[in-house]
Amino acid sequence: MNMEEPTNCNRCQASLERGCSQTFTLDGELKETICHDCARRERLAEWQATSTITTRLMSDAAMPRSILKPVYDAVNRIQERVKLFDLQVWRSGLSQHLAQHKERGESLEYNGLKILTFVMAGRVMITLEDDRSSLTLITAEDDPQSRMGIQGIDAREHQAHDLLERAMHAWRIGLRPQPDQEVRVLGM
Numbered sequence: 001m002n003m004e005e006p007t008n009c010n011r012c013q014a015s016l017e018r019g020c021s022q023t024f025t026l027d028g029e030l031k032e033t034i035c036h037d038c039a040r041r042e043r044l045a046e047w048q049a050t051s052t053i054t055t056r057l058m059s060d061a062a063m064p065r066s067i068l069k070p071v072y073d074a075v076n077r078i079q080e081r082v083k084l085f086d087l088q089v090w091r092s093g094l095s096q097h098l099a100q101h102k103e104r105g106e107s108l109e110y111n112g113l114k115i116l117t118f119v120m121a122g123r124v125m126i127t128l129e130d131d132r133s134s135l136t137l138i139t140a141e142d143d144p145q146s147r148m149g150i151q152g153i154d155a156r157e158h159q160a161h162d163l164l165e166r167a168m169h170a171w172r173i174g175l176r177p178q179p180d181q182e183v184r185v186l187g188m
């Protein structure tokens with residue numbers, strides 16, 4: 001056994017046979033090797049300190065009974081508003097708008113809010129972002145059965161709600177994204 005491959009978690013001593021998470025210093029030195037549970041606990045602590053939901057945290061919280069139940073609940077509340085965005089924007093013209101343009105990427109800027117759309121292999125990704133937060137949604141290009149979901153997030157809960165509200169407002173007042181070569185794959 002060498003220092004590079006510890007067999008037990010540096011924090012709780014649990015066996016690492018089911019995988020581990022490593023952290024490095026800025027110089028690239030291995031700092032710590034910890035188990036997935038300790039890594040999740042650390043992300044939970046980060047969330048409690050900053051209330052920022054990240055994509056990683058969202059997948060950690062995908063199970064309602066996990067220690068991340070509060071994050072799971074927050075993501076579900078955001079998902080409820082995504083449903084509204086799906087109905088009021090995507091199914092109320094954005095889908096047709098993108099189909100007509102046949103451009104892979106489009107963008108719109110309004111009062112500090114950026115809306116970026118990207119179509120690839122039958123999937124549509126829509127990123128809503130400002131200088132503090134971002135939310136990327138995903139849906140199918142032309143399948144009315146498809147339900148819009150959250151692909152990526154880096155936002156506090158209220159910021160995510162705010163991004164969605166502002167995007168719905170921009171759509172309601174008639175603003176439309178325009179073809180933009182700069183927009184590439186988003187939220188990945």
Ligand SMILES: [Zn+2]
Nearest residue numbers: 009012035038
């Ligand atoms: Zn551990």
